[in-house]
Amino acid sequence: MLERIMIFAFLLMLSACTIGPDYHRPSVPTPDAWRYEEAQAKDTVNTLWWEQFEDPTLNELIHIALKENKDVKIAAARVEEFMGQYAAIRAGLFPQVAGSVSGQRKALTQYSNPPLSASADNPYNDFQALLSASWEIDVWGRLRRATEAARADLLASEEGRRGVILTVVTAVAIAYTDLLDFDRQLDIAERTAKSREHSLKLFQLRFDRGLVSELELRQVQSEYQSAIAAIPLFQKLIVQQENALSILIGRNPGRIARGKPLDELVLPAVPAGLPSQLLERRPDIRQAEQNLIAANARIGVAKALYFPVISLTGTLGAESTDLSRLFTGPARIWSYGANAAAPIFTAGGIAGTVKVAEAVQKQYLLRYQQAIQQAFREVEDALIDQGKSREQLQAQGQQVEVLRRYAYLARLRYENGHTSYLEVLDAERSLFNAELLYTRTKGELFRALVNLYKYMGGGWVVEAEKKGGINGDRNERVSGSADQHGR
Incomplete structure (x- = not known):
């Protein structure tokens, strides 16, 4: 009996051995602060930021997308796949019992x-x-390393799913604000065309009475046709944008309801956060790290092939x-x-397998470092983009006011006989272009802010799922699997 106990204790002692390198997070240099950051930045990066737009229609579209978007569902199914793989590989750590009956x-x-x-x-x-x-x-830790790799694969798939949610939510917000932007541009084009149609009718009457030349009439006709030609472009963009947004919310192409117009949307606050916090918030960085952990563990799996089973x-x-x-x-x-x-002669086969595992680990290490650098760059670009877009929008807003006054004065001068209608046309053309540019810049500012929330990371993803009652059971099972392995 004592002999059996000693043998069992010896086997347990051997099973504590684990071949292969243990994972340690690589040291990656991070900047202390962003190069460009708003003084009024707020700690809103982990909140449901789209609610700051104060548009219930946008909130509803995002809620639908979280439940119905096909990419989100595919990512969730992929997590289920890796949960199954993890369970199958982890089962190898335990005794396998089978029963049979025969006659x-x-x-x-x-x-x-x-x-x-x-x-x-x-x-x-x-x-x-x-x-x-x-x-x-598991004397050499082959099964434990394989389980460690499978767990990392599972967590990587979960981070990938969160990355998909982050992308889909921001895509819906951008598509919706772009749609409102196109609505606004269409409205400007239609109002301009209507104004020029009125002018054309007046000039046609004056031409018929011999009060204006044909040259002046043709100039007015040209400006009218220019405004008319812009309308189909914006109508096309609106329909295409509605179709794209329909797909994002998991529906067939069709009309999209609107809430507030673009001018009434509230600009969300600029999120604050330190560069080092990206490592914990960005799903793509966390996914890259889990892929690195899995690749690191598979080196141990490969090296364990040298030893007896x-x-x-x-x-x-x-x-x-x-x-x-x-x-x-x-x-x-x-x-x-x-x-x-035990292997006796493999003609270098095991050595080749180890070399492959080590090379794969190096690739994932470089991808992890690259993901961090890319994240820093994206945030820096988004910060400067939204900051300068604000400045540009302010300047263009002032330009619109100046040109609106200029167009009014030009028409007044024309009606009093102090100038030709060419000056009026030039003023109205400048105002039309400035209004379109102002609207586009406002759309770009919304887009820049949405992208900034995207690039700052997805601390809000879990909160969004809780609020929508989405994937709660699956999230608990993923966390349970990870915790179970950790214990």
């Missing part, structure tokens, strides 16, 4: 092994009921020629044993 009718000869006894019945029945167990003793096996059951006696004491059978299999 046969046999006939033997004197040449059988064992030979037929003269007193034995022939043919005869053979009934068996067996429980068999096997357990690979040790397994314990056992069988307990009953065998009888009489079914009624199958479960009696004399019918009991059992066996137990151990086996070991």
Whole structure:
């Protein structure tokens, strides 16, 4: 008995060994602060930022997208796939037990092994009921490293899913504000066309009476046709944008309801945050790190191939020629044993496998570092984009006011006979272009702010799912799987 206990203790001691490198997060230099950051920045990066627009229609569209978007559903199904893979690989750490029941009718000869006894019945029945167990003793940590890699794959898929949610939410917000932008530009084009149509009718009457030249009439007609030509472009953009937004919310192409017009949307606050916090918030960075952890663990899996695989096996059951006696004491059978299999000559095969695993780990390390650098760049670009877009919008707003006054004065001068209508046309053309540019810049500012929230990370993803009642059970199972492995 003592001998068995010592053997078991020895096996447990061996199983504490783990071949391969343990993971340590690489040291990556991070800037202390952003190059361009608003003084009025607020800690809103982990909030449901789209609610700051104060547009219930946008809130509803995002809520629908979280439930119905096909990319979100595909990403969730992919997490389920990796949960299954993790469960299957982790099962190898534990004994495997199987049961079998069989019944046969046999006939033997004197040449059988064992030979037929003269007193034995022939043919005869053979009934068996067996429980068999096997357990690979994870002496070198191969199974533990494989489980570690599978867990990292699972967590990487979960971060990938969160990254998809982040992308879809921001895409819906941008598509919606772009749609309102196109609505506004169409409105400007239609108002301008209507104004020029009125002018054209007046000039046609004056031309018919010989009060203006044909040159002046043709100039007015040209400006009218220019405004009319812009309308189909914006109508096309609106329909295409509605179709794109419909797909984002998981529906067939169709009309999209509007809430507030673009001018009434509230600009969200600029989110604040330190560069170092991106490592914990950005799903793409967290996914890249989990991929690195998985690749690091697979080096241990590859190196463990050099060492023997040790397994314990056992069988307990009953065998009888009489079914009624199958479960009696004399019918009991059992066996137990151990086996070991080790590579002797592989012609460099294992060394090649290790080399592949190490090369893959290097690739994922570089991808992790690249993801961090790209994240810093995206935030820096988004910060400067929204900041300068604000300045540009302010300047263009002032320009619109100046040109509106200029157009009014030009028409007044024309009506009083102090100038030609060419000056009026020039003023109205400048105002039309300035109004379009102002609207586009406002749309770009909304887009820049949405992208900034995207690039600052998805601390709000879990909160959005909770509020929408989405994937709560699956999130708990992913967390449970990760915690279970950690223990």
